[in-house]
Amino acid sequence: MFQKNISLKPYNTFGIEAYAESFVSVTSIDLLQNIVAKHKHLFILSGGSNVLITKNIRQPVLHLNIQGKDIQKNKEENIVFVKAMAGENWHEFVLWTLENNFGGLENLSLIPGNVGTSPMQNIGAYGVEIKDVFYKLEALEIESGKLKTFYNNDCNFGYRESVFKNILKGKYIIISVTFQLTKNKHKLNTSYGAIQTELKKKNIKNPSIKDISNAIIAIRESKLPNPKKIGNSGSFFKNPVVSIDQFKDLEKEYPNMPYYKVSDKAIKIPAGWLVEQCGFKGKRFGDAGVHRDQALVLVNYGNATGNEILNLAKNILQTVSNQFKIDLEIEVNII
Ligand code: EPU
Numbered sequence: 001m002f003q004k005n006i007s008l009k010p011y012n013t014f015g016i017e018a019y020a021e022s023f024v025s026v027t028s029i030d031l032l033q034n035i036v037a038k039h040k041h042l043f044i045l046s047g048g049s050n051v052l053i054t055k056n057i058r059q060p061v062l063h064l065n066i067q068g069k070d071i072q073k074n075k076e077e078n079i080v081f082v083k084a085m086a087g088e089n090w091h092e093f094v095l096w097t098l099e100n101n102f103g104g105l106e107n108l109s110l111i112p113g114n115v116g117t118s119p120m121q122n123i124g125a126y127g128v129e130i131k132d133v134f135y136k137l138e139a140l141e142i143e144s145g146k147l148k149t150f151y152n153n154d155c156n157f158g159y160r161e162s163v164f165k166n167i168l169k170g171k172y173i174i175i176s177v178t179f180q181l182t183k184n185k186h187k188l189n190t191s192y193g194a195i196q197t198e199l200k201k202k203n204i205k206n207p208s209i210k211d212i213s214n215a216i217i218a219i220r221e222s223k224l225p226n227p228k229k230i231g232n233s234g235s236f237f238k239n240p241v242v243s244i245d246q247f248k249d250l251e252k253e254y255p256n257m258p259y260y261k262v263s264d265k266a267i268k269i270p271a272g273w274l275v276e277q278c279g280f281k282g283k284r285f286g287d288a289g290v291h292r293d294q295a296l297v298l299v300n301y302g303n304a305t306g307n308e309i310l311n312l313a314k315n316i317l318q319t320v321s322n323q324f325k326i327d328l329e330i331e332v333n334i335i
Contacts, residue, residue: 001024002022002023003024004021004022004023005019005020005021006019006020007019008020008023008045008048008053008057008061011045012048012049012051012233013112013113014052014227014233014300015300015302016052016053016231016300016305016309017303017305018054018056018057018306019057020043020056020057020060020061021056021057021060022060022061023060023061024061024062024063025065026062026064026065026066027067027087028066029140032062032066033140033145035062036140036142036145037145039060040142041059041060042060042062043057043060043061043335044064044173045062045063045064046063046064046086046087046113046114046116046117047089047113047114047116047117048113049113049114049227049234050113050120050233050234050331050333051233051332051335052233052306052332052333052334052335053335054306054310054334054335055335064086064087064114064116064173065087066085066086066087067087067088068084068085069082069083069084069096070082070083077183078183078184078185079180079181079182079183080102080180080182080183081135081178081179081180081181082102082178082179082181083176083178084176085115086114086115086116086173086174086175087115088115088116089114090108090111090113090114090115090118090123091109091110091111091112093105093115094108094109094111094213095109095213097179097181098209098213101183101209102181102182102183103181103182103183103186103187103188104133104179104182104186104187105179106188106209106210106212106213106216107125107126107127107128107189107212108124108126108130108216109220110216110217111234112233115176115177116174116175116176116177117174118130118177119134119137119157119162119164120165120174121160121161121162121165122155122157122160122161124159124160125220126192126194126195126216127189127191128189129157131152131155131157133179133180134157134177134180135151135152135178135179135180136149136150136177136178137149137150137155137174137175137176137177137178138174138175139172139174139175140173140175141172142170142171143171148172150163159238160331188207188209189212190212195212195219198215198218198219199215223293223294224291224297225291225293225297225299230299230301231299231300231301231302232291232298232299232300233297233332234297234331235271235272235296235331236331236332237275237313237316237328237329237330238328238329239268239269239271240268240269240274240326240328242266242268242269243265243267244265244266246326250269250324258270258273270296271296271320271328272294272295273295274320274323274324275290275296275320276295278316278323280319281295285308285312287301287302287304287308288300288301288308288309288311289312290312290316306334313330317330
């Protein structure tokens with residue numbers, strides 16, 4: 001059932017060449033339970049959109065490829081529960097919800113990766129995070145082989161965070177996710193200036209959820225590289241949060257610095273701006289580089305190794321720390 005020496009290049013959006021000593025693609029829960037009963041130290045690979053692989057993988061690699069989606073029956077007037085299996089491609093799933101005129105996921109259009117990993121880092125974009133529409137997920141506990149349900153409160157969602165990245169890391173395999181969407185009277189989120197600019201450009205005054213999705217797709221395509229064309233893993237760093245005192249000092253020196261207020265005591269600064277200020281935007285070192293339109297995104301121009309990307313990231317971390325006294329945090333999982 002396991003295959004030997006499989007290249008992982010097609011399985012990670014960074015397009016890094018690395019090998020799995022043994023590899024299995026799993027398409028059913030039964031098979032998953034079967035394998036988990038025999039192997040406790042698996043490396044779980046899903047859409048491969050949030051990993052940087054820096055070495056060949058010796059543990060057995062389990063590619064989670066369980067497909068399926070369905071609309072769950074319920075009596076509520078304006079709510080629909082939609083369930084998708086972990087291996088469903090995220091963006092195709094979002095488009096399918098929109099075709100059914102279900103609202104809630106439109107702002108999360110075109111995010112790379114699969115449904116199963118979306119709750120892990122509470123994916124978010126343009127004013128919406130998965131926690132806003134998440135109902136529950138089903139996960140397999142590796143130790144016991146049993147299935148467990150996690151509701152929204154059980155997941156401890158935060159900014160690009162969940163319980164599955166922290167105390168439960170490596171303990172569960174997410175099998176399916178159920179979202180709570182709207183059937184009509186959709187709550188649109190057009191708070192991001194870029195969305196409004198895009199809608200205005202097309203002269204759309206009363207946008208539908210599909211219009212918003214199209215606007216998001218246009219914005220993302222204009223500044224985020226398509227992983228099918230150039231390897232990348234989206235934002236490589238998280239946006240750092242600084243204290244109000246540190247923010248005031250920085251603002252004196254950099255009056256044009258963009259920022260978002262998180263609370264009375266905390267300010268979030270766009271990491272992309274910090275990286276750009278340090279002169280990295282558009283820079284290329286061999287086949288590893290910093291994207292020319294969004295400095296938060298590191299790219300593989302073809303044959304970069306995971307370590308070349310990681311060294312570039314370390315160089316950026318050090319330079320930002322020296323110049324701004326801010327320690328950026330890497331968002332991508334380094335393997
Ligand atoms: N900026 C720069 N230079 C750059 C990039 C950004 O000065 O090279 C400035 C922009 O001018 C703007 C601010 O930084 O004032 C914010 O930029 P942007 O709207 O592009 O968003 P971001 O904070 O860089 C975050 C998410 C993205 C998400 C967008 C939109 C994180 C780590 N990243 O990026 O998520 O799509 O907001 O909501 O929170 C991802 O997680 O992979 C991802 C792409």
